[in-house]
Structures are given as C-alpha cells and as structure tokens.
Amino acid sequence: MLHKINQKTNLMNIAVLGTGAVGETIGSRLIALGHTVKMGSRTATNEKAAAWVSKNGSNASAGTFADAAAFGEVIFNCTKGMVSLEVLQMAGAENLSGKVLIDIANPLDSSQGGIPVLSISNTDSLGELLQRSFPDVHVVKALNTMWCGIMVNPRMLGGTHHTYLCGNSTEAKQTVREILQQFGWTENEIIDLGDITNARGTEGILPLWIRVYTATKNGAFNFGIVTA
Amino acid sequence: MLHKINQKTNLMNIAVLGTGAVGETIGSRLIALGHTVKMGSRTATNEKAAAWVSKNGSNASAGTFADAAAFGEVIFNCTKGMVSLEVLQMAGAENLSGKVLIDIANPLDSSQGGIPVLSISNTDSLGELLQRSFPDVHVVKALNTMWCGIMVNPRMLGGTHHTYLCGNSTEAKQTVREILQQFGWTENEIIDLGDITNARGTEGILPLWIRVYTATKNGAFNFGIVTA
Numbered sequence: 137m138l139h140k141i142n143q144k145t146n147l148m149n150i151a152v153l154g155t156g157a158v159g160e161t162i163g164s165r166l167i168a169l170g171h172t173v174k175m176g177s178r179t180a181t182n183e184k185a186a187a188w189v190s191k192n193g194s195n196a197s198a199g200t201f202a203d204a205a206a207f208g209e210v211i212f213n214c215t216k217g218m219v220s221l222e223v224l225q226m227a228g229a230e231n232l233s234g235k236v237l238i239d240i241a242n243p244l245d246s247s248q249g250g251i252p253v254l255s256i257s258n259t260d261s262l263g264e265l266l267q268r269s270f271p272d273v274h275v276v277k278a279l280n281t282m283w284c285g286i287m288v289n290p291r292m293l294g295g296t297h298h299t300y301l302c303g304n305s306t307e308a309k310q311t312v313r314e315i316l317q318q319f320g321w322t323e324n325e326i327i328d329l330g331d332i333t334n335a336r337g338t339e340g341i342l343p344l345w346i347r348v349y350t351a352t353k354n355g356a357f358n359f360g361i362v363t364a
Numbered sequence: 365m366l367h368k369i370n371q372k373t374n375l376m377n378i379a380v381l382g383t384g385a386v387g388e389t390i391g392s393r394l395i396a397l398g399h400t401v402k403m404g405s406r407t408a409t410n411e412k413a414a415a416w417v418s419k420n421g422s423n424a425s426a427g428t429f430a431d432a433a434a435f436g437e438v439i440f441n442c443t444k445g446m447v448s449l450e451v452l453q454m455a456g457a458e459n460l461s462g463k464v465l466i467d468i469a470n471p472l473d474s475s476q477g478g479i480p481v482l483s484i485s486n487t488d489s490l491g492e493l494l495q496r497s498f499p500d501v502h503v504v505k506a507l508n509t510m511w512c513g514i515m516v517n518p519r520m521l522g523g524t525h526h527t528y529l530c531g532n533s534t535e536a537k538q539t540v541r542e543i544l545q546q547f548g549w550t551e552n553e554i555i556d557l558g559d560i561t562n563a564r565g566t567e568g569i570l571p572l573w574i575r576v577y578t579a580t581k582n583g584a585f586n587f588g589i590v591t592a
Contacts, residue, residue: 258481258571259481294592295523295588296590297590327576327579329575329578330575330578334575336571337576340569340572341572342568343486343564343568344528344565344568344569346565347558350557350558352555354591356591357590357591358590359589360523360587360588361576361587362521362522362525362585362586363522
C-alpha cells in the first residue's frame with residue numbers, strides 16, 4: 137500500500153533525530169516519498185545510521201544531531217522521550233530556530249521496572265517542555281499514539297482511525313498535516329486539538345496503549361474515534 | 365435499540381450511588397433490563413432521586429448511600445471521582461463488604477478552571493484508591509472512558525468500539541461482563557486489562573477524551589481499537 141506521491145512539490149530536506157525503529161521507519165518512508173533525509177545521532181559515525189543510509193540510496197545521509205538539524209527544513213524527533221531535551225540541546229538551538237519540529241516521542245520512564253510510567257504528565261507534557269525550552273521552534277506533537285509502522289502506513293489497518301496534531305503555529309501544523317497525508321492519512325483522520333498544551337492528552341494515553349498491547353498481544357493497532 | 369433481556373436469571377438488586385446524569389442513565393437502563401435498583405444519595409429525600417424513582421416504576425427506589433449499598437448485590441459508583449471515597453465512607457464498609465463495586469468514576473479536578481486535570485494519575489488511580497480503602501470489596505473499573513449514553517447503549521455508535529475491565533477478582537469481572545453484555549456490549553468489545561492497577565490506563569485517557577470532545581464538538585463517541 138506504500139505509494140510514492142506524484143507531485144514533485146513539497147519535497148523537502150528533512151532531519152530524523154534518532155536511529156531506533158521509529159527513526160528508521162520514518163526516515164525510510166520519507167525517502168520512499170521522495171524527500172531527502174539526514175539521520176542524526178550522537179556521533180557522525182553511528183553504525184545503525186550508516187546501515188540505514190546504505191539501504192536507502194542517495195537521498196539518505198547521516199551525521200550528528202547538529203548536522204541533521206542544520207540540514208532539515210523540518211525535523212522529526214524520533215528519540216526516546218526521556219532523552220529528547222538533551223538531544224535537542226545537542227542539536228543546538230541555532231540549528232533548530234524557526235523550524236518545524238515534529239515531536240513523536242513519549243516521556244516513558246522504564247527505570248523502575250514493570251509497566252513504564254510517564255515522567256511528565258497530566259499538568260505538563262514533553263511537547264510543552266520542548267516548546268518552552270526552544271521558544272522559537274514550531275513544535276507540533278503528532279503520531280506519538282501508535283506503533284511506528286502505522287504512523288507511516290495508516291492504511292495497513294482495516295478501518296478509520298485517528299491521529300492528532302497540536303502546536304502553537306497553525307502554519308507548522310499545516311506542514312505536518314501535508315506530510316501525514318503523504319503517509320496515507322486522510323483529511324478526516326487528522327484531528328487538530330489546538331495548542332501544544334494538548335500534548336497532555338495525547339501523551340496521556342500511552343499508559344492505556346501499553347496495557348491494550350499487553351492484553352491483546354498485538355501492537356499493530358490504533359485507536360479510532362467511533363461515532364453514531 | 366434498547367432491549368429487555370429475555371432470561372429471568374441474573375436479575376439482581378443493584379445500588380446506584382449518585383443522582384447525576386450517569387447515575388440516572390445507568391439506573392434507568394438497569395430497570396429497563398428487569399433489575400431492581402435503589403439510587404443512593406446524601407439524604408433519603410433527595411429530589412433528583414425521587415424524580416428518577418417516579419419515572420422508573422416499582423422496581424426503582426431511593427435512599428441514603430448506606431441504604432442503597434446495603435440493598436445492592438452489585439454497586440455502581442456513579443459519583444464524581446473527587447468525592448467517591450467520601451461517598452463510599454458514607455455508604456459504610458459494612459454495607460459494601462464482599463460485594464462487587466463497579467467504579468465508573470474519574471478523578472477529574474475542575475477546581476483550577478480550564479480543562480480539568482486528574483487529581484490522581486500515572487502512578488496511582490481512583491480505582492486503586494477505592495480498592496485500598498475497602499480491601500474486601502471487589503472493585504472493578506469499567507465504562508469510565510465514555511459518555512453515559514454510550515455506556516448503556518453501545519450499539520448507538522456505528523461500528524465496533526471498546527470498553528475495558530480491570531480488577532483483582534476474576535469472578536467480579538465476570539459479573540460485570542455479564543451486565544455489560546446486557547447493556548449491548550459484545551464479548552469482543554470488552555477487554556480485560558488485568559488487575560485494578562490498570563485503572564491508571566483507563567482513567568489516563570480522560571484528558572484526551574475531553575480534548576477530542578472539544579475539538580469535534582461531539583461527546584457521543586468512543587474509542588475503538590482498530591487492527592489490520
């Protein structure tokens with residue numbers, strides 16, 4: 137079901153921060169759509185980033201977090217939420233300034249064993265923390281409520297399901313909406329919740345997500361809003 | 365779509381604690397299904413409870429929280445989460461002991477204005493607080509993730525959607541499952557998450573629920589788990 141977009145407009149230089157499954161999946165999908173992607177990590181010679189580049193052709197490259205952020209017109213935060221602030225500090229405010237940061241991380245703390253808990257929640261969120269820390273970056277929280285395979289290929293599921301946008305810049309949210317539509321999300325499946333404080337809502341469902349995954353033994357699901 | 369169950373088995377004496385929209389809706393549906401219901405409130409002469417009784421026929425009655433709890437084989441907690449512990453204390457441990465308590469409340473704190481926040485969350489939950497406070501009551505968290513109209517008539521929505529059970533007693537969860545099926549939930553729509561600590565997950569989606577309601581201007585929705 138993956139499809140290459142026809143129009144050559146809206147092809148961008150995009151940074152993907154993080155070399156885990158989320159970063160690889162997002163990065164590869166962006167490459168398949170025709171974008172040019174630099175994957176960022178702590179060092180310029182990260183083995184996982186190099187392996188990803190070798191699989192993804194001439195539009196793929198890798199570098200430090202700062203290299204990637206400087207390169208990207210739009211930046212995906214695909215790092216673990218517990219280190220996201222540190223990663224953005226390594227990327228450098230000067231490389232992030234004025235850009236759209238798509239924050240798909242969750243502040244899950246696994247350090248106590250058992251089911252992870254949120255390190256920030258209810259009256260604050262990771263999205264807000266990142267926005268406060270980098271006031272001239274346009275942080276848009278999106279896609280953080282599902283497994284990464286679904287983020288980039290929503291049509292793999294057998295029905296209508298939803299993702300959320302929140303952020304303080306309407307223009308930035310429009311940019312993210314266009315990328316989500318390139319991924320395969322329909323207009324009606326993308327719900328704009330308002331400003332970045334609404335990340336409290338979308339990050340807040342991770343504790344239920346984990347438990348549904350545990351109970352059903354299937355991570356390839358998303359929550360859909362079912363109406364009359 | 366409301367239907368009366370045919371079998372006369374499994375008809376019970378049920379307590380509904382709370383006279384708000386949730387209590388009224390749950391109580392009326394239970395009466396329609398053939399159960400006998402006593403609605404409990406702070407005083408034996410509550411006007412809303414009396415009005416509910418007058419609309420619901422001879423199987424409906426009202427009394428104090430203690431009267432209702434003493435009457436019920438199964439007890440629905442339909443109070444606001446911020447007062448639920450106090451209400452159960454008024455109901456009296458001796459009237460609750462050994463019984464199934466279906467907790468559909470959420471610990472939403474509106475006292476600060478703006479969007480309500482959870483007064484207990486992430487590393488604890490209202491369900492757990494009630495279970496800790498009344499160790500020999502079989503607390504089952506259920507139905508707290510949607511508008512009350514959908515709780516008792518899930519088929520009003522146009523598709524498959526889900527509700528969750530959690531609690532420490534398998535037998536109590538089976539009792540609740542049977543009541544949910546009388547309400548119209550299908551077997552596959554009822555997801556058992558495990559013990560009562562999983563209430564952290566189901567209570568944790570209220571901040572998103574409120575925001576989806578605000579964004580879509582429609583409270584008549586539920587989240588469904590969409591798979592491949």
